[in-house]
Amino acid sequence: MLAMQEDEKGFYRKIFQRYLRPQMAQLFLLGLLLLLSSVVVLAPAQILRFYIDAAQQKNMLTILLLMAVLYLVSVIIAMGVNVWSTYLSERLSWSATNMLRADLMQHCLDLDMSFHNAHMPGELIERIDGDVNTLANFFSQLILQVLNNAILLVCTLVLLTLTDWRLGIVFSLFAVVTLFAMGKVRNIAIPHWKVARQASAHFFGFLEERLNGREDILSSSATNYVMHRFYQALQQSYKLEKKAGLMGSTLGATTVICFTLGYVMAFSLGTYLYQQGAITLGGIYLLYQYMLLLERPVQQITTQLDELQMANAGLARVRELLETRSKLLESSAGSLPRGPLPITFENVSFSYTPERKVLNSLSLRVPAGNVLAVMGRTGCGKSTLARLLLRLYDPHEGQILFGTTPIASVPLQKLRQSVSLVTQDIQFFHASVRDNLTFFDRTIQDATILNVLTQIGLLEWYRSLPEGLNTLLQGSQGLSAGEAQLLALSRAFLKDPQIVILDEASSRLDPITEQKIEFAIDRLLTNRTGIIIAHRLSTLERADQVLLLKDGQIEEQGMLSVLRQDRHSHIAQLFVNQQKEIVA
Numbered sequence: 148m149l150a151m152q153e154d155e156k157g158f159y160r161k162i163f164q165r166y167l168r169p170q171m172a173q174l175f176l177l178g179l180l181l182l183l184s185s186v187v188v189l190a191p192a193q194i195l196r197f198y199i200d201a202a203q204q205k206n207m208l209t210i211l212l213l214m215a216v217l218y219l220v221s222v223i224i225a226m227g228v229n230v231w232s233t234y235l236s237e238r239l240s241w242s243a244t245n246m247l248r249a250d251l252m253q254h255c256l257d258l259d260m261s262f263h264n265a266h267m268p269g270e271l272i273e274r275i276d277g278d279v280n281t282l283a284n285f286f287s288q289l290i291l292q293v294l295n296n297a298i299l300l301v302c303t304l305v306l307l308t309l310t311d312w313r314l315g316i317v318f319s320l321f322a323v324v325t326l327f328a329m330g331k332v333r334n335i336a337i338p339h340w341k342v343a344r345q346a347s348a349h350f351f352g353f354l355e356e357r358l359n360g361r362e363d364i365l366s367s368s369a370t371n372y373v374m375h376r377f378y379q380a381l382q383q384s385y386k387l388e389k390k391a392g393l394m395g396s397t398l399g400a401t402t403v404i405c406f407t408l409g410y411v412m413a414f415s416l417g418t419y420l421y422q423q424g425a426i427t428l429g430g431i432y433l434l435y436q437y438m439l440l441l442e443r444p445v446q447q448i449t450t451q452l453d454e455l456q457m458a459n460a461g462l463a464r465v466r467e468l469l470e471t472r473s474k475l476l477e478s479s480a481g482s483l484p485r486g487p488l489p490i491t492f493e494n495v496s497f498s499y500t501p502e503r504k505v506l507n508s509l510s511l512r513v514p515a516g517n518v519l520a521v522m523g524r525t526g527c528g529k530s531t532l533a534r535l536l537l538r539l540y541d542p543h544e545g546q547i548l549f550g551t552t553p554i555a556s557v558p559l560q561k562l563r564q565s566v567s568l569v570t571q572d573i574q575f576f577h578a579s580v581r582d583n584l585t586f587f588d589r590t591i592q593d594a595t596i597l598n599v600l601t602q603i604g605l606l607e608w609y610r611s612l613p614e615g616l617n618t619l620l621q622g623s624q625g626l627s628a629g630e631a632q633l634l635a636l637s638r639a640f641l642k643d644p645q646i647v648i649l650d651e652a653s654s655r656l657d658p659i660t661e662q663k664i665e666f667a668i669d670r671l672l673t674n675r676t677g678i679i680i681a682h683r684l685s686t687l688e689r690a691d692q693v694l695l696l697k698d699g700q701i702e703e704q705g706m707l708s709v710l711r712q713d714r715h716s717h718i719a720q721l722f723v724n725q726q727k728e729i730v731a
């Protein structure tokens with residue numbers, strides 16, 4: 148337990164050092180400003196008290212004028228301090244939380260695919276942004292504000308005691324009782340808010356899912372059903388929010404009751420002390436003002452303690468995420484030679500879940516510069532081969548080598564730079580054509596991009612772009628399936644990899660686009676080692692070797708010409724069946 152606490156302290160220290168230490172000067176200045184704001188908030192009431200007392204005496208014009216000027220100055224200073232501290236705290240919280248968001252984003256991107264399979268994108272958005280939002284105030288001024296309000300409360304009580312000791316005792320008791328009562332009532336609403344937040348998160352998840360599936364919803368005329376579910380989710384969220392809001396309003400009601408009693412007490416006591424000659428008329432006004440001033444710290448301390456708890460919960464979640472380690476061990480030792488690389492699988496076994504092996508003791512070798520076409524029924528493990536080559540996962544048994552270097556020994560960045568994977572699930576960003584092709588690599592010249600687009604047969608498409616390479620792509624909207632594939636191939640060209648993995652399209656395009664894609668693939672595979680996940684028999688003809696996978700194991704492997712000669716081979720059978728279909 149102690150070790151755990153030490154651990155926690157260490158984490159808080161790390162967070163402080165990384166996100167707040169670089170801004171120590173600003174934090175210090177903010178602390179001073181908040182302290183100053185407490186003093187300037189208390190000053191006007193004292194000035195007004197003297198003003199009221201002086202106004203009742205004769206020949207006090209100069210003092211009255213002085214008081215008026217002092218009052219004005221104190222109000223202007225209070226406003227100035229307020230603006231400055233707001234500016235500083237916004238700057239502090241934005242820089243600290245943005246740094247934390249960037250660290251979390253980088254960390255999530257570095258985690259292996261099994262982590263991403265277990266966490267939905269929506270959840271990660273919530274963790275990278277939602278949890279960090281709860282820390283914004285914490286980083287800038289929450290602790291300072293709690294301290295500041297405590298100081299303000301104590302200062303007000305001290306000033307009241309200095310006015311009359313009886314006031315000090317009564318108002319101190321009042322502050323303690325009110326804080327206690329508000330603390331108790333505050334807890335009533337918390338569980339209701341939790342349930343309401345959960346319902347709201349559920350509602351957003353529902354919205355995201357339905358908007359993503361809009362094509363299917365529209366095409367299957369499921370709009371009425373979706374709208375029905377939408378109203379149900381909305382109604383549920385509304386009911387829970389209403390209940391939580393009602394429960395929450397008990398806090399406001401308690402405050403009003405406590406402070407109404409407080410004012411009654413202040414005026415009764417003030418009148419009594421005035422009649423006794425213990426305080427002046429200005430003193431009664433001061434009492435009223437300080438009651439007003441007490442309201443702020445008493446109310447804020449209760450809500451700020453809540454915020455502190457939320458920030459603590461946010462920090463705990465941030466910590467959990469930052470401490471999640473990738474299953475892929477990083478190495479900086481291995482390096483890859485230049486040029487096309489031979490690929491070797493040595494007894495590779497892999498499974499996504501413990502129940503089922505997807506690849507089972509698979510061994511194969513693709514010589515440097517050769518092309519291997521992989522075929523097999525859906526779910527036999529073809530894409531898994533590709534994922535292992537990019538180290539999106541590591542094999543559970545065996546190893547993969549590029550040349551003589553095990554890929555696990557090559558730094559991930561270097562490894563992924565040497566392999567290009569062109570899938571059918573092509574992702575485009577809401578960014579310029581240039582950035583979509585270069586992945587934001589500014590070192591790639593426009594001339595190089597144009598050269599690749601020309602070779603790929605996209606020159607005409609490029610000329611139709613209103614702003615050339617600066618034209619913004621709205622994801623893959625506005626791109627035909629053929630254009631998207633050709634752009635994906637252009638990306639691979641610009642990366643200039645040593646190994647190319649192609650997941651071939653299963654659907655056919657128009658003959659001209661097909662021809663362009665075939666041509667681009669031929670060029671991309673020249674002088675590179677290639678693996679094609681083939682969905683058509685014609686593709687096998689461009690391969691040096693063919694591999695037929697079944698349930699994660701090799702069913703057949705060899706040169707196409709040899710396998711076709713063997714009438715008993717599965718590959719030969721596939722060609723015969725295809726021939727029969729054409730004839731039929």
Ligand SMILES: Nc1ncnc2c1ncn2[C@@H]1O[C@H](COP(=O)(O)OP(=O)(O)OP(=O)(O)O)[C@@H](O)[C@H]1O
Pocket residue numbers: 264499500505523524525526527528529530531532
């Ligand atoms: N992230 C995952 N978690 C659990 N199981 C998975 C995951 N990805 C794939 N699988 C399972 O692993 C098996 C092999 O998947 P893989 O994607 O490699 O098949 P494939 O041969 O490429 O299929 P297809 O031709 O349909 O793309 C399938 O049974 C699939 O359901």
